[in-house]
Amino acid sequence: MVMTQEMKERLEKSLSPKRFSHSQGVASAARELATRYGVDVEAAETAGWLHDCAKQVPLTDMQAYVRQAGYTVDRAVWNSPALLHGPAGAALAASEYGVRNHHVLRAIFYHTVGRKMMSPLEKIVFLADYIEPGRDFPGVERIRAAAKVSLNAGVLAGIEATLHHLLETGSTIYIGTVETRNWILESEENID
Numbered sequence: 001m002v003m004t005q006e007m008k009e010r011l012e013k014s015l016s017p018k019r020f021s022h023s024q025g026v027a028s029a030a031r032e033l034a035t036r037y038g039v040d041v042e043a044a045e046t047a048g049w050l051h052d053c054a055k056q057v058p059l060t061d062m063q064a065y066v067r068q069a070g071y072t073v074d075r076a077v078w079n080s081p082a083l084l085h086g087p088a089g090a091a092l093a094a095s096e097y098g099v100r101n102h103h104v105l106r107a108i109f110y111h112t113v114g115r116k117m118m119s120p121l122e123k124i125v126f127l128a129d130y131i132e133p134g135r136d137f138p139g140v141e142r143i144r145a146a147a148k149v150s151l152n153a154g155v156l157a158g159i160e161a162t163l164h165h166l167l168e169t170g171s172t173i174y175i176g177t178v179e180t181r182n183w184i185l186e187s188e189e190n191i192d
């Protein structure tokens, strides 16, 4: 599952320069994590490139992609562009970019909130989104350090940074984000 030049050109047309460069950064961070943690490198890189492919379309378009793909999502996800762009991105990656690998599609689908039982590939894309070279928010170094300890430690640090941010900004917290955090905390072998 490689990201072809044609796919990159298509992606570049549908994203702002800043978002395209973020996607390139996530692809490169995902590639590095996949190498370190023994996960399919090309799958990780492709999912990294495409994870935000639906980020800049209107909510109604995201909903149309998700409906066409036959995906079902919670009401909270359906009504929020911030939460729906993952599922919409998976739908678009399949329909417009020809991605057939379900592991890649799931990594795109769950990249914002994760899920219980997320796979190592899903963790990698989730985590790469936080630590790609272009990110410089307060606390990013802590997540980069945790990413070197284990995938679980990195994902946990990422989720906790998001939870802090959501609390500080008075935002609603999606229950799935909390479930992902609890699952990571409870998972017995904290070794991935």
Ligand code: DGI
Binding pocket: 052, 055, 082, 083, 111, 112, 113, 129, 162, 166, 171, 172, 173, 174, 175, 177
């Ligand atoms: O798409 P990105 O900006 O690269 O990053 P992302 O997909 O991780 O996050 C997109 C947005 O989703 C970000 O502004 C924070 C928001 N978000 C993440 N988890 C939750 C959330 N928003 C709500 N309301 N609840 C959550 O649990």
Ligand code: FE
Binding pocket: 051, 052, 055, 085, 111, 112
């Ligand atoms: Fe995203």
Ligand code: FE
Binding pocket: 022, 026, 051, 052, 129
């Ligand atoms: Fe992103």
